[in-house]
Amino acid sequence: MKALFLLLGAFLILTGVASAQASANSIVTLQQMPAEGILLDQGWRLQAGDNPRWALPSANEQQWQPIDPTLSLHQLPQVQRAGTGWLRLRFRVSPELRQQALVLRISQYAASEIYLNGRLLRQYGTLSADPTQVRPYWPDDEPIELQLSDQAEQVLAVRFATWPRFALFSDFFVPLFFQARLAGITQVVQSNQLEATYKTSDMLLFGAFLLLSVLHLAFYLYNPAERANYFFTLYTLAGAISFACTGFLDEVRNMDTRIGVDILSYVCLQTGGILVVRALYSLFNVPIGFVYRGLWVINFLSLWLLTFVSQFSWYPTVGFMLLVTAEQLRLTLGALQQTKQAAGIIATGFAISLVLLLLYGFIGRYNEDLLQLKVMSLPLRTILTFPVFLSPVLAISLYLTRQFAWASRLLEIKLNQVRNLSQQMLEQQQEKQLLLAQQNETLERKVQQRTAALQKTLHNLQATQNQLIQREKMASLGELTAGIAHEIQNPLNFVKNFSEVATELLSELKDEMLTAQTAPQKTFTCDLVGELTEVLEKIHHHGYRAGSIVQGMLEHARIGTGERALTDLNALADEFMRLSYQGLRAKNPTFSAKLTTDFDPDLGLIEVVPQDMGRVLLNLFNNAFYAVCKRQAQETADYKPEVLVRTVRCSNAVQIIIRDNGTGIPANIVSKIYQPFFTTKPTGQGTGLGLSLSYDIITKMHKGNLIVDTQEGQYTEFTVSLPADELTCDLPAYQI
Incomplete structure (x- = not known):
């Protein structure tokens, strides 16, 4: 519907009062201030390069190339070739205009510096001879207050740098190179108020579409079988995104983001049209055919042409939306022919939107000022815009709400029937359940008793089995260890006993033999006997040590033989x-x-x-x-x-x-x-x-x-x- 609105608006004859006249010497004279301001599109000259002296009024631009900078970049190949350069405009202001407070409003798809009579007024973006370093800027709602010199002739100079990426997009998204409009304070205030009204309208439409999206999402989650609510949720969400992008577009200064937001607005607009068609298919139980699939193909093709091909302007979107609207009307009329009386709600919504759209186009064609007439503090343009967009949406939403309410009513009736049948069955089953409950209680009690007895028996058997296995293992190990220890203990006893006997014999030998020996022999014998005695004592000591180890092994072997x-x-x-x-x-x-x-x-x-x-x-x-x-x-x-x-x-x-x-x-x-x-x-x-x-x-x-x-x-x-x-x-x- 937004594309139809744009289509009829394209036929409006938008004219302004041109008060700028070109003289023979290319000096523009500004006589009076019309309501829409003065568009400075004549008398400009272009020179490639970057010379700071070209900002001065004394610079001569007669050899520069004439240019209309309000054209698109595709129509100005000399600007794209220049990359960086200067624009100059010489103009004169009538005494009547000098008495007014004048401002300059700039719209541009570039980065620029604005000079008046050699004095820098404003810089927008980042200028550089390196195209990769250029940062364009959108300054549309930042008017520049002009302080004219006492000279009769004024010189407006613009130093600019182009951004190569602008050449990728069509004139629809990059419609101009540089535009300067001279206006009075009153025109600026009125323009700002009008723009604020448009933004308010977009935000109100955004809120309405978003609210409908949440509402139908709740319907779909409550009853997923009704797929029409799902597709209508996607449609209203896409519309909300589109109006949000439109409402916030002028607040975006970064050109990368601005173009992306602008493209996203039209992608959501066109895709939303297909989604509402899909919702009607689901709503009227119409099978998906080649027409629906063809709309997707045409959608992608028209978006590509709209974004990247300048020759077609906004015609691809208009043509696509006409096809979508025709398909919506075909589905609605087909539903009416099948005696689906509720489809008349949707047909009424489309009819209201179409009548208001034609009325809007007629008024705009023959009396555009009437659109600015305020009714209840709102322009007639805004009052007509809301029903144009919302009538079809509210009609479909009302239809789906009616379907939801009807389905809920049927569900409530069926639930009451189910409750009645359930109550009858419960009454019939109460006696059986009572008997079964008593029997189950008796059986459960017996089963619990048997289970407890079995669990106790099983636990005792497992404990006994583990004890038997452990005792068998420890008994086998104990027997082996005890046998080895006993075999070792016998020779150890012999070692300890014979070491004691040998020590005693050496002592006796020492006492008896020393008396019969000479002094040298006694010394040698005493030393030898002492060493032998010391060796036997060590043997005896280590024998006792080995005996204690064997005793420990015997104790180790006795594990598990005691009673608990x-x-x-x-x-x-x-x-x-x-x-x-x-x-x-x-x-x-x-x-x-x-x-x-x-x-x-x-x-x-x-x-x-x-x-x-x-x-x-x-x-x-x-x-x-x-x-x-x-x-x-x-x-x-x-x-x-x-x-x-x-x-x-x-x-x-x-x-x-x-x-x-x-x-x-x-x-x-x-x-x-x-x-x-x-x-x-x-x-x-x-x-x-x-x-x-x-x-x-x-x-x-x-x-x-x-x-x-x-x-x-x-x-x-x-x-x-x-x-x-x-x-x-x-x-x-x-x-x-």
């Missing part, structure tokens, strides 16, 4: 803590440490193997006391040894925490501490089996976990976690 029993872990931990402490005190009477206990009173009895759990606690306490004793020997008198034992019951676990403030464990060996025979203690003070044995007892036999947290030189903390009933706890933080 409910045990008070608080009492067990306290007992073995004090047992370990007293054992170390017996070896080192000077050692003392602070013993701290924090037992959970609600810990309860836990099912464990007491002997094996005591062995784990004893190993951990021995290591803790060894660490604090070692640090005490290294630290000053300010160091206070302390060993903490804490028990707590948490969710699904019972924890025993043993913490000391001893030497800690180096980070590079933490991963090795559970390996059998690995120890950091000196030879003779550790077998390397304590932590390995403890780890196996906790993880394999009791299905728990043994975690270490340590920092070298600060502390070591072992946490024994054993499975228990599901409870919750909050662990307090302890620091030693």
Whole structure:
């Protein structure tokens, strides 16, 4: 519809009062100020190049080329070839005009500097001899106040630089090169008011189309089966974008963006026309044919011609919109012929728009001033514009709303029928459901009882199976280890016993033989016997060392052979803590440490193997006391040894925490501490089996976990976690 509006407007005869007359010497004389201002399109001369002296009134432009700069760039090839250059205009102003406040309004598709009598008035954009550095500027609503000199003759000079990209677009989007219009303050105010009215009209149309787009989008989301709402949503959205681009176009100064916004306006306008046709196809259930597909092809072709081919001007858009309108009328008339009475709503909307459009064209042709007549503070032009655009849109929207309301009414009737049938079925099924509910409740109760019994039996079987498998594995391993240890223990006993006997024999030999020997022989014999005695003592010492390792292997082999029993872990931990402490005190009477206990009173009895759990606690306490004793020997008198034992019951676990403030464990060996025979203690003070044995007892036999947290030189903390009933706890933080 916007294209039809432009088509009829193209036939209007827009004439102005020309008061500029060219004299023989090419000096324009401005006699009076018409209502639309004075368009300065005569008397201009062009010179390529860039000489700052050409801005001065004294410069001679008689040899310059005459030019009408209001033409398009395609009609001015000399401007495109020049790239940069100067325009000059000599004019005289009548005494009547001198008494008025005059302004100069510039429209241009270039970058320029405006000079009056050699004085720079304004610079628009960026000028450069390098075309890639030129930045054109659109200054249409920035009037320049003129201060004429006392001389009768005035010189207006324009330094310009063209932008190569303008040559890509048609004259429709780049309609002129440079245009200067002289106007009074009154004309400027009136022009600004008129432009503000046009912008307001565009923004109101933008708001109306956007509101309709949101409305029909809601209709479509509510009932996706009605595809016409979807296409009408796209159509009104495209119209809203088109009017928004038109309304904001004069606010865009960057020419790249300005041309893009202008092109987008017409792309949305034409594409919206096809979308409204598609909405009618869906609305009247008309199958898609070659006409609709042909409209898309013509749309792309007309947009290309409109954008890039100057010879056709706006005719491609007018022709395309005529085809779209014809197809819209064909679909509407076809629906009326098929007794679709509601289609008359759409036909009425088109008729109102067409009548108002013809009226607008008639008034503009024979009495254009009548269009400026204000009715309720709005020009008649604006009042006629709104129904021209909105009548078809509102007609289609009203039709779709009627369809939506009718569909909702039918849906409500069907829902009431469904409710009634459902109520009848519910009443019939209530007795059956009551019986079924009672039977289901009885069956569910029995199933739950059976399921609980089966789950308990299955859990017991799985636990028994795991215990049997673990005991079988540990028994086999224990038998093998015990056999090897017994085989090693016999020769070790012989080594220890014979070393003791040999030592005694050497002692007797030394006492009996020395009496019969001379002094040199006694010295040699004493040395030899002493060395043999020392060797036998080392053999005896290492024999005992090997014996302790074998004893540890025998203990390792006995894992899993004990029976589980409910045990008070608080009492067990306290007992073995004090047992370990007293054992170390017996070896080192000077050692003392602070013993701290924090037992959970609600810990309860836990099912464990007491002997094996005591062995784990004893190993951990021995290591803790060894660490604090070692640090005490290294630290000053300010160091206070302390060993903490804490028990707590948490969710699904019972924890025993043993913490000391001893030497800690180096980070590079933490991963090795559970390996059998690995120890950091000196030879003779550790077998390397304590932590390995403890780890196996906790993880394999009791299905728990043994975690270490340590920092070298600060502390070591072992946490024994054993499975228990599901409870919750909050662990307090302890620091030693």
